[in-house]
Amino acid sequence: MSPVFTKSLNAICxxxxxxxxxxxxxxxxxxxxxxxxxxxxxxxxxASSALMIDLRLIGIFWADRPMKDxxxxxxxxxxxxxxxxxxxxxxxxIGEPARSLKNPAFQLKMLLLVTALIVTGLLQFFQRQNAxxxxxxxxxxxxxxxxxxxxxxxxxxxxxxGRWIAYYA
Amino acid sequence: MEIxxxxxxxxxxxxxxxxxxxxxxxxxIESVHVLSIVLVVGTISIVDLRLLGVASLDRSARHLMxxxxxxxxxxxxxxxxxxxxxxxxxxxxxxxxxxFRGKLVLLALAGLNMAVFHLVGIGNxxxxxxxxxxxxxxxxxxxxxxxxxxxxxxxGRGIGFTMH
Numbered sequence: 001m002s003p004v005f006t007k008s009l010n011a012i013c014x015x016x017x018x019x020x021x022x023x024x025x026x027x028x029x030x031x032x033x034x035x036x037x038x039x040x041x042x043x044x045x046x047a048s049s050a051l052m053i054d055l056r057l058i059g060i061f062w063a064d065r066p067m068k069d070x071x072x073x074x075x076x077x078x079x080x081x082x083x084x085x086x087x088x089x090x091x092x093x094i095g096e097p098a099r100s101l102k103n104p105a106f107q108l109k110m111l112l113l114v115t116a117l118i119v120t121g122l123l124q125f126f127q128r129q130n131a132x133x134x135x136x137x138x139x140x141x142x143x144x145x146x147x148x149x150x151x152x153x154x155x156x157x158x159x160x161x162g163r164w165i166a167y168y169a
Numbered sequence: 170m171e172i173x174x175x176x177x178x179x180x181x182x183x184x185x186x187x188x189x190x191x192x193x194x195x196x197x198i199e200s201v202h203v204l205s206i207v208l209v210v211g212t213i214s215i216v217d218l219r220l221l222g223v224a225s226l227d228r229s230a231r232h233l234m235x236x237x238x239x240x241x242x243x244x245x246x247x248x249x250x251x252x253x254x255x256x257x258x259x260x261x262x263x264x265x266x267x268x269f270r271g272k273l274v275l276l277a278l279a280g281l282n283m284a285v286f287h288l289v290g291i292g293n294x295x296x297x298x299x300x301x302x303x304x305x306x307x308x309x310x311x312x313x314x315x316x317x318x319x320x321x322x323x324x325g326r327g328i329g330f331t332m333h
Contacts, residue, residue: 032330033323033326033327033329033330034323036326037319037322037323037326040203040207040322040326041210041319041322043207044206044207044208044210044211044214044322045211045214046211047204047207047208047211048207048208048210048211048212048214048215049211051208051211051212051240052212052215052237055240061236061237061240062236065228069227073224073225156204159200159203159204159207160200160204162203163196163199163200163203164196164200166196166329167196
């Protein structure tokens, strides 16, 4: 990374660290584990909902049901818990800015997250454009299966990168 | 204590020593553990919410359980294996950790709740399992399940913050 970027990142971390909110989180020992618990529960909802959609695209879950039903049941649960994830993630960043923002595992996680969200958006786009997207009558569709596998790999990698934040600190 | 001696033997086994001595092994196993537990909790809540009458109401409860629970069990097996591996690496200390003990009790509770539900609660699932409505015992079991699994995650995090 460029020296300018590193310097401003350091400044940002230092500034966050000095805020009253950050100080309050730092001295209250139960906040981080409690917030992490909520974070993991929200990830459970997102990852499992994405998995159900992906498994349907591959043809091993709800194969007897139209894709439309699967999307309407599970897609909102990929998007909405992101609000909880951003909020709890923000609390963790404010509590320990340098440990997260300057952490390669965290930076990778954010990159993977953006990619996963784009892939989810693509899925939604394909579904809207093409009513037969994910239709299994003539077998699983190569495009649908590819996107599903990429999605599963991305969400798994996000969870892995999240855990590795603790080991790069 | 006798049990501490057995646990001491466990953490001296080659596999346990490899996990405690290798810097990369533990985080990798832990990552798989988190991924699998996330899928256990997420998928079981799909079933619980159906039993509570909150979601997936266009699918019969009986069908939904057949659709989803195999994935829950698959993930649970992986979580149990990875959990056991992490436990073996520092068995004596884990065994004396409040949150670890609590997590085991909670897992036993989850198992008991499930056993009672399957033995008693869904006896006539062939009848109620195809309707939108679910009987009160099924709702109660689902509520207990949700509560227990949320607490399992909290206790799991508690272990992380009180060990090492």
